[in-house]
Amino acid sequence: MPGPIQSIERAAAILRLLARGSGRLGVGEIAESLELAKGTAHGILRTLQGVGFVEQDRDSGKYQLGAALLHLGTSYLDVNELRSRAINWADALAARSGETVRIGAPLEGRVLVVHHVFRPDDSPQSLDVGALLPLHATALGKVLLAYDVTLVAALRGGEQEAYTRRTLTSPTAIKRACAKVREAGWAGERGELAPDEAGIAAPIRGHGGIVVGAIGVSGPVDRLCESDGGPNPRLLGHVRDAARAVSRDLEASRR
16 A cells, blocks of 8 residues: 655645744744645645645745635635534434435535435435536525525536536526526426426525525435426425525524
């Protein structure tokens, strides 16, 4: 089995040192603290700076943790808090609805499934935790798109991928759908990612009312949708109740 990679260990040590310290540290201070050659420390710092994990002050030349690394840390904490606060409500939603429940959060222009509760029957199912779903073709994704202009901007490159003949692919159609989601307070999908599958989702709000994720149910079109194509009112009510409950827990955790 291969051993540890020394350069990565040293980079991690530098990041931990900067995280513990107050203010900024110079190359010499870092090298001395970690018993590294000054040239070695400088090379690692330059590499970390190149990927945004550290930043260098122009006036003093000293280093501090970079915005990219801080963002990664914040995203990790947010996703894990979202999941921990939502687990009980997701289980209850699956029991009430009889359908699969997923919780999603945005990640690099996709929907990251951070929690998945199986449909409460004996049918064979596969775990979706960690899966990345398209924003424009899922109910979870439409919720996230509707409340985050940065995600919408990421779709401005033109037509999006069509998974079925019902998938919304044009920026105009997607923007129109997002407006409807904001007006209604929920999103639906019907045969847009898979021909016979449907979904209903609602926003999860964190501190200050900011949408940090979405919770929803998914299953066959004939179970989730009415004959007119709209969502089953009972399921929609359960989804919205669960979303509000998770949102209350997230807000309460910040007080």
